[in-house]
Amino acid sequence: MSAAPDIARYDGCREVCRRLEHPGLATDVRRWIDHLGLETTVDQARIEDVLEALAPGADQCILHVGVGNSKLAERFASRVALIDGLTVWEPEQAYARSLAIPGYTVHFLSKYAREFVRTITNCYNYIIDNNLASFACCKFHFHRMLDNYVWCLRPGGRILTDQRGMDWTVEEDPRWALTFDDLVVVGERFGLRAAAITDSVYELRLPGTGRGR
Numbered sequence: 001m002s003a004a005p006d007i008a009r010y011d012g013c014r015e016v017c018r019r020l021e022h023p024g025l026a027t028d029v030r031r032w033i034d035h036l037g038l039e040t041t042v043d044q045a046r047i048e049d050v051l052e053a054l055a056p057g058a059d060q061c062i063l064h065v066g067v068g069n070s071k072l073a074e075r076f077a078s079r080v081a082l083i084d085g086l087t088v089w090e091p092e093q094a095y096a097r098s099l100a101i102p103g104y105t106v107h108f109l110s111k112y113a114r115e116f117v118r119t120i121t122n123c124y125n126y127i128i129d130n131n132l133a134s135f136a137c138c139k140f141h142f143h144r145m146l147d148n149y150v151w152c153l154r155p156g157g158r159i160l161t162d163q164r165g166m167d168w169t170v171e172e173d174p175r176w177a178l179t180f181d182d183l184v185v186v187g188e189r190f191g192l193r194a195a196a197i198t199d200s201v202y203e204l205r206l207p208g209t210g211r212g213r
């Protein structure tokens, strides 16, 4: 069997960053854009509108990667079983905790880290990540992130993302910007099917219809 293709543009990207403890470029950014004081980004808002239309039910679970101002949890937590969130910015975690939203837990955890599979014990119908590759440090950790996501997705579960967030990279490195075609290719590697839900909001979906592990 031939190996699934990689994204050609990644050829020049670092294979392994060797930062096994703190992978991802946002973990040592000195001046972080404080999203607590900002409106939800346009791309995040579009994903939330799609989520609204998909109408997650009372037995469903959501993982929000990059919680920012926690508005997603404020909007959806009362309608679903639980929302877990990830951030690498401590004030976001402290703010999320101060909201005391029932069923909402924010972990200080990198989506690229191997600790993910020890810390995340729930399985999700939806993983929301508007910045899929924006903070990627190397191919190894980008692929580890996708592996982490597949590991905790329920059968039929979806990763929702948006073109605007896929266009943005923290170091303005165009090699880490993703197109929809890239999503198709990278999805194939992990058994995920890419589809456009709107002009800019995309899903990577795990096949199946079951409801849990």
Ligand SMILES: C[S@@+](CC[C@H](N)C(=O)[O-])C[C@H]1O[C@@H](n2cnc3c(N)ncnc32)[C@H](O)[C@@H]1O
Residues within 6 Å of the ligand: 023, 024, 025, 026, 027, 035, 039, 040, 041, 043, 044, 065, 066, 067, 068, 069, 086, 087, 088, 089, 092, 109, 110, 111, 112, 130, 131, 135
């Ligand atoms: C640009 S903010 C976006 C916030 C929100 N999603 C929005 O669009 O309004 C980036 C978010 O990604 C999170 N983040 C960055 N690198 C991460 C990583 N390696 N693991 C988990 N979260 C990360 C940050 O903590 C922050 O919450």
